């Protein structure tokens with residue numbers, strides 16, 4: 001029973017799928033109770049506060065690197 005050696009461990013693939021949750025693929029601007037907006041990212045490691053929805057999009061673009 002040495003034939004199963006040809007199969008690689010699927011660990012690498014699973015690791016890659018798990019990492020996709022850390023990518024900055026989507027940003028959201030959500031209204032807060034105090035009238036400001038909370039900007040968050042799909043990487044869940046970034047968050048900002050903005051006075052309006054449009055103002056919140058700017059730091060989100062800077063965060064993802066699509067605009068300086």
Ligand SMILES: [Zn+2]
Pocket residue numbers: 023024041042043044045046063
């Ligand atoms: Zn991000």
